Amino acid sequence: MAFGLSLVERINRARADLRLGVPIVLSGPTGAAVVMAAETATADRLDALRAPCLVLAITRYRAETLKARPYDGDLARIIVPHDGGLSWLRAMADPADDLRHPMKGPFLCARDGKADLHRTAIALVKTAQLLPAALVLENPPAGLIDGAELTELPFGLLADALAQETQLSPVVNARLPIVASQAGRVHIFRPRDGGEEHYAIEIGQPDRAKPVLARLHSACFTGDVLGSLKCDCGPQLNAALAQMGQEGAGVLLYLNQEGRGIGLANKMRAYSLQDQGFDTVEANHRLGFEDDERDFRIGAGLLRQMGFAQVRLLTNNPRKVAMLDTHGLKVVERVALRVGETAQNAHYLATKAAKSGHLL
Numbered sequence: 001m002a003f004g005l006s007l008v009e010r011i012n013r014a015r016a017d018l019r020l021g022v023p024i025v026l027s028g029p030t031g032a033a034v035v036m037a038a039e040t041a042t043a044d045r046l047d048a049l050r051a052p053c054l055v056l057a058i059t060r061y062r063a064e065t066l067k068a069r070p071y072d073g074d075l076a077r078i079i080v081p082h083d084g085g086l087s088w089l090r091a092m093a094d095p096a097d098d099l100r101h102p103m104k105g106p107f108l109c110a111r112d113g114k115a116d117l118h119r120t121a122i123a124l125v126k127t128a129q130l131l132p133a134a135l136v137l138e139n140p141p142a143g144l145i146d147g148a149e150l151t152e153l154p155f156g157l158l159a160d161a162l163a164q165e166t167q168l169s170p171v172v173n174a175r176l177p178i179v180a181s182q183a184g185r186v187h188i189f190r191p192r193d194g195g196e197e198h199y200a201i202e203i204g205q206p207d208r209a210k211p212v213l214a215r216l217h218s219a220c221f222t223g224d225v226l227g228s229l230k231c232d233c234g235p236q237l238n239a240a241l242a243q244m245g246q247e248g249a250g251v252l253l254y255l256n257q258e259g260r261g262i263g264l265a266n267k268m269r270a271y272s273l274q275d276q277g278f279d280t281v282e283a284n285h286r287l288g289f290e291d292d293e294r295d296f297r298i299g300a301g302l303l304r305q306m307g308f309a310q311v312r313l314l315t316n317n318p319r320k321v322a323m324l325d326t327h328g329l330k331v332v333e334r335v336a337l338r339v340g341e342t343a344q345n346a347h348y349l350a351t352k353a354a355k356s357g358h359l360l
């Protein structure tokens, strides 16, 4: 069975399928369910799935915006109406036109039976960085999936597998002199689950026996690369590296968790909603996401793997401090990082302080 796929490998295949618009199958002892991401569904595949019990699973945040009943607490199961076509589906998943077409209901929401399968379907779609909305057809007719060669996942093992801490392996490291320091070194780490690679920029040779000046920086293409004035990421990145350069030692983790973990496409959807007047937290919620979808365990794991046990953490985000503390890193000091305030990001920073607990 050398070529038999492990669960992690199958989950990754499923993720790629969902991005392609290909359905996947979740199977358990009581039967199977077909799952397809709303964002990438095609008209013919939606028609193939059509049945009276076809459900669109969305998170409670999206349900609140749509005024649908989240009977399952954290999610709602909306029965797909018989005339609900692709444009209905897209409008349910994507809030871009909510303001132009505010009333999409009334909706019929399922409340019988369990929602575990739907919860897992949404979690899978999220990890594919698609809009968090999934079509779920339980007990599909045999003819629909037989011979279709769809990726099949054992439903019972999925929730645990998805919640597991990402294991990262070092790939390579090489010297990289940068403006902040001649003694820079970039390390590349690759997750064993086929997900995003993450990077560590080590400045100097930090003493592993002492607290290291550290930053967990989340990727921000718009801020780090383009010099966006909507956030403070670019100046924070440069200021953190500059301080490490001045002190002669430090480590900056560049975590590929763009858009607080929702991916660049979804972040730009959030920006488009911000253009309609919503703040950064409201925009995430209207899309159906939590305000922060990042897994900070990745940063903790990387620091531990690099031999660090204590940090002086450059951040204004108390959640980062708390997460490191609970995952084996002692934060001996929080070092404030307040740079890059502009007229354009004042509201964004104020929202993070008011709603996400950021320290001023």
Ligand SMILES: Nc1nc2c(ncn2[C@@H]2O[C@H](COP(=O)(O)OP(=O)(O)OP(=O)(O)O)[C@@H](O)[C@H]2O)c(=O)[nH]1
Residues within 6 Å of the ligand: 216, 217, 218, 219, 220, 221, 231, 233, 236, 257, 258, 259, 260, 261, 262, 267, 270, 271, 280, 284, 314, 315, 316, 317, 320, 337, 352, 358
């Ligand atoms: N979803 C979403 N993500 C955003 C928005 N603005 C910036 N980001 C992302 O937010 C992340 C910024 O994270 P960090 O720089 O770690 O900031 P933080 O959590 O405020 O913590 P500190 O900077 O350490 O204080 C990056 O991944 C950005 O891409 C936004 O309006 N919506």
Ligand SMILES: [Zn+2]
Residues within 6 Å of the ligand: 220, 222, 223, 224, 231, 232, 233, 234
């Ligand atoms: Zn940014």
